[in-house]
Every structure is written in structure tokens, then in C-alpha cells.
Amino acid sequence: MRFLFAAAALLLCAAAQAGYEAHPRAAELLQTLARDYGFSAVELDWVRGELAQARQIPQLIESEQQAKEKTLSWTAYRRIHLTGANVENGRAFLRKYSKSLPRAEEKYGVPKEVIAAILGVETKYGTYHSSTRVLDALATQGFDHPTRSDFFFKELAEFFALCRERDFDPQKIRGSYAGAMGAAQFMPSNYRRLAVDFNADGNIDLWNLQDAIGSIARYLTEYDPERTWQPGQAVIAPAVFDGDREDLEINARKPKSTVAGLARAGLVAPEGLPADLPAGALELSTDEGSQWWIGLPNFFAIMSYNPRAYYAMSVTQLAQALGDAPR
DSSP states (O other): OOOHHHHHHHHHHHHTTOOOOSSSHHHHHHHHHHHOOOOHHHHHHHHHHHHOOOOHHHHHHHHHHTTTHHHHHHHHHHHHOHHHHHHHHHHHHHHTTTTHHHHHHHOOOOHHHHHHHHHHHTTTTTTTOEEEEHHHHHHHHHHHOTTHHHHHHHHHHHHHHHHHHHTOOOOEEEEEOOOOOOTTTBBBHHHHHHOTTOSSOOOOTTTTTTHHHHHHHHHHSSGGGGGGGTTTTSEEEEEEEOOOGSSSBOOOOOOOOOHHHHHTTTOOOOTTTTSSEEEEEEEEEEEEEEEEEOOOHHHHHHTTTTTHHHHHHHHHHHHHHHHSOOO
């Protein structure tokens, strides 16, 4: 009996690892690539072969659903990124790329500390490398994710288009559990649309830190016209809340009010902010209770990179630490 259970488990495991060429949505993917990306019959055969090699990894869906910025308190999440080592390594990064970072700031208007902080939060300044194949991540989530399959399905199509354009081997490209790539952790669609050859070597390579620096700065200015970086403006302001939470939309992806509107709802910032400035209410859950902030337009530009308030606050506070601390 024990042998039968073991054999059944092995069969289930083998089924879970099978390729995706026969998945019900595989034909839809091929049609999408032919219709929207101009894939030829030969190129579609290539995609079929790659899908046959894609592995289903259900743990990747669990990782996406249980992402730390969704499930941890602010106290716990902050401990991951706002560490002494991450600040010290960030200062070293600013020194090492003392030409590329100011050049990106001059070209795109994004402070060098913000660019460095995104790299620090995403991949510890390019030192963290995932072993997950992007092909497996996007196939698993694009075909089988219970709630976000359409998003990942589109990114899977973009991934094949990217591999065709850049002559990438789909089976060799590694990335995150969500399929994000390189030091900048761009999804395939953003790699194709926003990545830049910032070191002018004729190749757009997001594993190259100079290209990652320029690409992050471009992303924050061009990804979403409604959330573009505003040079010279603040990112957040501390606030005091004395009102009804039901009157606020908290931790939204875009500013839902103005400084004056938030004040009328009981969320009051220090004096000096323009009353008509777009703003959003931020609530951070700490071990000591709620911590209240007002997010300004540049905070929501950072949220365009990752739509979680804890992520954007980590980038903001790490950038502040890199800018304020002596180097």
C-alpha cells in the first residue's frame, strides 16, 4: 500500500511538471502571437517547442499570492529593506556609479538616491539573482493563476516577443517568481517598452547595472502619464489623523484626493503643502499601531513600479537614508 501511495505521488508530480503545449490556452497564445506580434508559422513552431519544455511550478503562484508587501506588517516589512547593510551597500553603490546615476538624474529628473533605492529593494543593488526560469514563472501563472492569469498570459506573449527581438533563449533567462528580469526587475512588456541602452554598448541588458539605472529612471517618468515623476517635489509628508477611516480611500494606487480634501477628512499634514496638490492617504500597520502619512505625486510614481504602499515607502525611506547619511 505504501508503494502504491508513493507511485501515485510520483505520477502526480510528473503531471504537474508536464509541458504546456497541450494546455487549453496554448492555442490562444499562439493565435495572439500570430495576430498581435506577427509571428510566422516557423516562429509559432518554436513557441510550441518552448511550451513543451515549460514546467508547472505551483509554488510560484503561492509566492505571488503571499508576497511580503501584501502579508507582512509595516514593522516586519521595513526590517527587510531598511537595514544598516542595505544603507551601507547603497552608499557604496552611489560611489561606484557616481557617473551613471547623476547622468540618469539629469536626463530624467529622478534623484539618484531613488534610483539606487529601487535597486536596493529589488535585487540588493544587483547582487541577488533568482534561479527561477522566466518561462516557467510566466507559463505557470499565465495559464494557471486563479485570479491574475490574464495579466501573466499577456506577459508570456511579451516574453516570447522579447526573446525573438533580443535573441534570448527562453529556457536560460532567469527571473523572479512573477517573471521579472534583471537588476531592475522589469516584466517583459516593460523591458520591451522602457528599457534603455544607458551604457551605449549597443545592447539593452537589464542585468547590466548601468542599463538598469537608466531604465529605472525612464520607467518612473514614462510608464504612466498620470503618475510620472515630478522633479524637485517631495514624496511623502507625515500626518495626524483624527477622523473616520470610512471617509478615506487608504493605500490606493493613485492619489484619490488633494491635500485640502484629506484635511477635511481629518488627515492633516504640516503646513506648506499646496492645498490643491494631488494626494493620497497612507496607513502603515506597525507593532505600536497605525502610522499615518500623506502620499504626494512622487510616491505614486514609485507605486507605479510596485503597487503596494509598503514597497513604495521602503523605497522612499531607503532613498532618504542614502541621501541624508554622510558618505
